[in-house]
Amino acid sequence: MKRSIIAVLLLCFAVAGANAAGIAWAKAYSAAKESSKSTGKLIMIDFYTDWCGWCKKLDADTYPDPAVVDESTKFVPIKLNAEKDADGIRLAKKFKVDGYPTILFIDSNENLVYKIVGYAPPKDFAVSMEKAATVLSDKAKYQTALAANPNDSDAMLGLAGVYASTGNVDKAAELTDRASKIAGESSKGKLLDAYNAVGDGYQNASDLDKAIPFFKRAIDPAFPTQSAYARISISVCYLQANKPSEAIPYLKALLDMGKEADQYRDQAKQMLAAAQKGG
Numbered sequence: 001m002k003r004s005i006i007a008v009l010l011l012c013f014a015v016a017g018a019n020a021a022g023i024a025w026a027k028a029y030s031a032a033k034e035s036s037k038s039t040g041k042l043i044m045i046d047f048y049t050d051w052c053g054w055c056k057k058l059d060a061d062t063y064p065d066p067a068v069v070d071e072s073t074k075f076v077p078i079k080l081n082a083e084k085d086a087d088g089i090r091l092a093k094k095f096k097v098d099g100y101p102t103i104l105f106i107d108s109n110e111n112l113v114y115k116i117v118g119y120a121p122p123k124d125f126a127v128s129m130e131k132a133a134t135v136l137s138d139k140a141k142y143q144t145a146l147a148a149n150p151n152d153s154d155a156m157l158g159l160a161g162v163y164a165s166t167g168n169v170d171k172a173a174e175l176t177d178r179a180s181k182i183a184g185e186s187s188k189g190k191l192l193d194a195y196n197a198v199g200d201g202y203q204n205a206s207d208l209d210k211a212i213p214f215f216k217r218a219i220d221p222a223f224p225t226q227s228a229y230a231r232i233s234i235s236v237c238y239l240q241a242n243k244p245s246e247a248i249p250y251l252k253a254l255l256d257m258g259k260e261a262d263q264y265r266d267q268a269k270q271m272l273a274a275a276q277k278g279g
Helices: 002-021 029-039 053-062 066-072 086-094 122-148 153-165 169-180 185-204 208-217 224-240 244-255 259-276
Strands: 043-048 076-081 102-106 112-117
Touching: 029 043, 029 076, 043 053, 043 086, 053 122, 066 122, 076 086, 112 122, 112 185, 122 153, 122 259, 153 169, 153 185, 169 185, 169 208, 185 208, 185 224, 208 224, 224 244, 224 259, 244 259
Parallel strands: 043 076
Antiparallel strands: 043 102, 102 112
16 A cells, blocks of 8 residues: 555656656657657657747747646657758658648657647647547547447547548548538537537648638537637638738637637737738
């Protein structure tokens, strides 16, 4: 019994120490690959550039967060300059990284498993990391469920989220549309999550004309969390498309929301100021 208690205490101290020290970034990509092979963990690559302001904000606000630090222990994290590091240049070209920050989760054979594009506040980033850690097992679980019941709308929506995050966005959209026709009211939140996931997938692929309609479908007054995410995402899309006037109503609606919008509030204020100046 005493040995078990001591082991638990040591584990708690180890986690606390990891939080205090922050994310344990690997020093070299070769070492990260070896660690991935030996542990079975995915490599988490943060692609950045010296001029990227949102990269610096990610470093300052998101990476020090305790929940993000805890999630990082599930991976082999490494930061690569996409314009200066040899491995960064090679991998950015291989995975067609053209916006920063971009965070990829790959296996030791350099197969893409999960992708995060752009800045995200700590809570959203930690949730994305949780998804990255389980995406392969989730895919198998949902596929098994659908094999047993082809009309399992929750499994469709779960698998749609997996496809959206791994680049098969058209398949994700197809599954989401199928699920929307049969999902009950109890699955509404999951359906809105899937709309946002598909929107993210298209946005990450720079297909903004397809992304925006899915984000718009995720806005529902009864689901403020999904609605807040959808509104900030729509606003980003319109600004990316050089249509600042179209972003303004969504930013104002977001700022009029309650606590569910708090994590986006500062970002939305900055975006609204830029949009009102014309971009």
